[in-house]
Amino acid sequence: MKNKFFTTLSILASSIVLFSCNDKQLTEVVEVPLPTKEEKITIGKPDDVKADPGSFEITKLPFAYDGLAPQIRSLTLETHYSKHYLTYTNNLNKEIASTEFENAPIEDILKKLDLNNAKLRQNAGGYYNHTLYFNILTPKEQTPKDTLASSINKEFGSFDNLTKQFKNEANKQFGSGWVWLVVDKAGKLQVTTTENQDNPLMKNALIKGTPILGIDLWEHAYYLDYQNRKKTYIDAFYKLINWEKVNENYKTALTQVKKF
Numbered sequence: 263m264k265n266k267f268f269t270t271l272s273i274l275a276s277s278i279v280l281f282s283c284n285d286k287q288l289t290e291v292v293e294v295p296l297p298t299k300e301e302k303i304t305i306g307k308p309d310d311v312k313a314d315p316g317s318f319e320i321t322k323l324p325f326a327y328d329g330l331a332p333q334i335r336s337l338t339l340e341t342h343y344s345k346h347y348l349t350y351t352n353n354l355n356k357e358i359a360s361t362e363f364e365n366a367p368i369e370d371i372l373k374k375l376d377l378n379n380a381k382l383r384q385n386a387g388g389y390y391n392h393t394l395y396f397n398i399l400t401p402k403e404q405t406p407k408d409t410l411a412s413s414i415n416k417e418f419g420s421f422d423n424l425t426k427q428f429k430n431e432a433n434k435q436f437g438s439g440w441v442w443l444v445v446d447k448a449g450k451l452q453v454t455t456t457e458n459q460d461n462p463l464m465k466n467a468l469i470k471g472t473p474i475l476g477i478d479l480w481e482h483a484y485y486l487d488y489q490n491r492k493k494t495y496i497d498a499f500y501k502l503i504n505w506e507k508v509n510e511n512y513k514t515a516l517t518q519v520k521k522f
């Protein structure tokens with residue numbers, strides 16, 4: 263009886279020690295300092311990012327990594343710019359080194375490349391598409407003006423109509439791809455889509471043209487901020503469009519129509 267009492271007491275004491283130990287462990291886990299601000303996990307500045315030596319360099323980001331927050335937050339922008347875009351650029355430079363494309367303009371590479379060359383197709387597209395994407399964003403909401411505004415009204419009926427069509431195409435896009443506003447072979451504005459990293463300059467484009475605006479619909483562009491809420495990302499992106507820059511692209515594209 264005495265032995266049974268001490269055995270029971272011993273088990274009870276062990277349980278208390280074990281429970282206390284577990285409790286302490288749980289407390290310690292909870293107390294591990296987790297990053298609470300994006301600044302703690304942001305590792306650099308856009309200007310610090312450089313492509314490896316080669317034909318193409320990445321475009322300068324016209325704002326800081328937190329410049330588009332809260333619509334597109336620092337971690338998303340940093341990852342997109344300094345990882346995804348940089349990788350496409352480095353890979354493109356490797357793919358064209360010592361080939362006929364080594365000193366060619368990116369537009370020519372895209373128009374001429376063999377679509378069966380998967381690496382060149384993906385990386386040349388990825389480089390061009392992201393270069394455009396990062397150049398047509400701005401922290402301050404704008405609306406089209408000048409030549410572009412007139413053409414939008416003339417060809418779409420109104421800016422609202424263009425907005426509806428663009429957003430509708432973006433929401434319909436299944437899987438990774440892009441939606442574009444392009445100047446087609448006749449000099450007309452059109453909304454069109456491409457899959458993966460293809461774009462309207464390539465031979466397989468449904469509507470060929472020069473992109474003047476594009477939305478990246480790959481999950482890496484929005485998943486950290488919006489998860490499955492793609493529509494919210496599309497609406498947020500649309501408020502970040504630098505229409506002044508798109509207007510510049512438009513005027514340049516019009517001068518190149520005859521080259522198609």
Ligand SMILES: [Fe+2]
Nearest residue numbers: 346478480483
């Ligand atoms: Fe992207």
